[in-house]
Amino acid sequence: MQGYEIVHFSQIDGEFEGFDDEVLFQLMDGTCWVQDEYKYWYYYSYCPQVHILRRNGRLYLQVDGQNEIVPIRQIDGVMKSRINGDFKGWEGETSYQLQNGQVWQQSQYQYQYKYAHRPEVLIYNSGGGNVMHVAGTSAKVRRVK
Known part of the structure; x- marks a missing residue:
């Protein structure tokens, strides 16, 4: 270009x-x-x-x-893990436990269905909060554990 x-x-x-x-x-x-x-x-x-x-x-x-x-x-500072079990997308207040023991919950409403078994998770701070990226989808999240 x-x-x-x-x-x-x-x-x-x-x-x-x-x-x-x-x-x-x-x-x-x-x-x-x-x-x-x-x-x-x-x-x-x-x-x-x-x-x-x-x-x-x-x-x-x-x-x-x-x-x-x-x-x-x-x-920088991207945290990588996997979801323990099935990922079924985002429903509003969805929570997921990760293999590393952390639990993250969706913090902003968004609905999107996507199924994956034990997918890789990337969590990063976008500047406006944390974002969890899973199986080609992403949502704003907050750590609850």
Whole structure:
């Protein structure tokens, strides 16, 4: 892309389903990035290669071979675990116990059904509270134990 400098090249760790609102991108190199501005674009790919681009001091994510980009910011302090048992999505005040003994509860209403057995969980502070990312979905959460 003209006017953009490629500053990092990696690969998405797992499924990529495009851009939406505050999507978390975990890369194979262990870094995590979050979408910094709302933009919807659906594109499915498993472990696609991605470029981190810079223009005017701002960072963007681009899937290799695609023209769409989205502003991103790197996040640190991402906690990783797994849900003990089944994940059935978000219902409003859903609570989940993690393998590490912590219990997290949904803190903002949102309904979304998604089933997964013992899925990986990523929890990070988005700047406006904690967000739990599970099986391609995410919701704002608070720790209750």
